[in-house]
Amino acid sequence: QQQVKQSPQSLIVQKGGISIINCAYENTAFDYFPWYQQFPGKGPALLIAIRPDVSEKKEGRFTISFNKSAKQFSLHIMDSQPGDSATYFCAASPTGTYKYIFGTGTRLKVLA
Amino acid sequence: NAGVTQTPKFQVLKTGQSMTLQCAQDMNHEYMSWYRQDPGMGLRLIHYSVGAGITDQGEVPNGYNVSRSTTEDFPLRLLSAAPSQTSVYFCASSYDPGQSYEQYFGPGTRLTVT
Numbered sequence: 001q002q003q004v005k006q007s008p009q010s011l012i013v014q015k016g017g018i019s020i021i022n023c024a025y026e027n028t029a030f031d032y033f034p035w036y037q038q039f040p041g042k043g044p045a046l047l048i049a050i051r052p053d054v055s056e057k058k059e060g061r062f063t064i065s066f067n068k069s070a071k072q073f074s075l076h077i078m079d080s081q082p083g084d085s086a087t088y089f090c091a092a093s094p095t096g097t098y099k100y101i102f103g104t105g106t107r108l109k110v111l112a
Numbered sequence: 113n114a115g116v117t118q119t120p121k122f123q124v125l126k127t128g129q130s131m132t133l134q135c136a137q138d139m140n141h142e143y144m145s146w147y148r149q150d151p152g153m154g155l156r157l158i159h160y161s162v163g164a165g166i167t168d169q170g171e172v173p174n175g176y177n178v179s180r181s182t183t184e185d186f187p188l189r190l191l192s193a194a195p196s197q198t199s200v201y202f203c204a205s206s207y208d209p210g211q212s213y214e215q216y217f218g219p220g221t222r223l224t225v226t
Binding site for chain 1: 147160162170218
């Protein structure tokens with residue numbers, strides 16, 4: 001059963017726009033929330049990650065917003081570029097385990 | 113460093129055949145794992161290992177075996193391939209995900225079972 005729900009499935013954004021991808025989780029014992037970026041034919045690569053004691057983390061154009069009470073976290077891509085076109089996965093790691101539970105992915109297309 | 117390498121890149125099997133997907137890393141990572149990626153399903157954990165000689169099951173372990181005789185290698189064995197095992201398989205490694213370190217993924221193996 002999927003414990004991390006990701007939306008939307010696909011997203012089309014104009015160049016320079018803001019891309020927003022959302023994830024919700026059920027297990028309150030998660031303690032690490034990474035976002036992975038995957039280009040066609042490649043393996044996923046870590047983009048940015050956050051712990052639940054922080055409400056926001058920013059790295060360049062990428063920001064994670066985290067709402068612990070709502071059990072939701074989101075990825076914001078500012079000034080989206082065609083090179084950002086990829087599939088994005090959120091994930092969550094249960095405390096004290098070696099397991100990552102991934103969302104179902106969002107295919108982002110940024111139009112030039 | 114080569115990072116995480118996987119072989120083969122592509123494989124076609126007939127139902128009932130067995131095969132081993134190879135995974136190796138040269139980063140001296142203790143933790144290694146296998147995922148499968150299916151459309152609309154994200155990545156699902158098959159098996160993982162926290163060090164040489166230690167393995168455990170993930171979310172979807174049925175039909176797969178693993179072993180970890182060295183730190184570098186973590187092969188995944190399909191015992192009797194079924195069409196439901198058609199998927200893209202990714203191997204990943206990490207220093208210690210208990211400390212929330214990054215997982216490094218290999219390039220994947222695309223497997224088709226006919």
